[in-house]
Amino acid sequence: MIVDTHVHIWEMPPIAPIGPTAPNWTSEPTESGNAELLIDDMDANGVDKTVLVQTSWSTWDNGYVADSAINYPGRFASMGLVDPLANDNAEKAVYWMDERGMAGFRFHPDYYPDVEILKRPENAEMFRQIEQRSGIVQIHNRTGNAHQLDYAAAKYPGITWLIDHMMYPVPEMAPGWDEYR
Numbered sequence: 001m002i003v004d005t006h007v008h009i010w011e012m013p014p015i016a017p018i019g020p021t022a023p024n025w026t027s028e029p030t031e032s033g034n035a036e037l038l039i040d041d042m043d044a045n046g047v048d049k050t051v052l053v054q055t056s057w058s059t060w061d062n063g064y065v066a067d068s069a070i071n072y073p074g075r076f077a078s079m080g081l082v083d084p085l086a087n088d089n090a091e092k093a094v095y096w097m098d099e100r101g102m103a104g105f106r107f108h109p110d111y112y113p114d115v116e117i118l119k120r121p122e123n124a125e126m127f128r129q130i131e132q133r134s135g136i137v138q139i140h141n142r143t144g145n146a147h148q149l150d151y152a153a154a155k156y157p158g159i160t161w162l163i164d165h166m167m168y169p170v171p172e173m174a175p176g177w178d179e180y181r
Contacts, residue, residue: 104136118148
């Protein structure tokens, strides 16, 4: 079985909203990259299943990604976004997991240089709710915010923590790199 563990899909208005989630996000698509196109690509390349991840330009409304996983059971699982600065993020996490079948959420600590979102006391209830549901949390950041993941993973061991893009390592980080140049 081949599983693609991280694919973004989106639709354009009026089917699904487009707009930023990150405080400084400006990039937006001009055409859709929908579930049906992805299934065609999966079938053409022998991919059995895919984990859908809400894009940063698809707002906090995870509906299209959640609906796609529901509409294509056995092909898709879904990961959403929850606003780490919203007062109601615990309730949103519960809704998306319990009512819409999402496996968990992706967070972007680097998008918030003035707030440690994984350590923020106001997010404790959200993480507890995710943990109670054996949820998954993907972390998309560089090594400068690794301390936040270290803190959160220790505090909420019932969450499965995934690191996106390996925190963007560069070869120079490896001991002895100069020997291999």
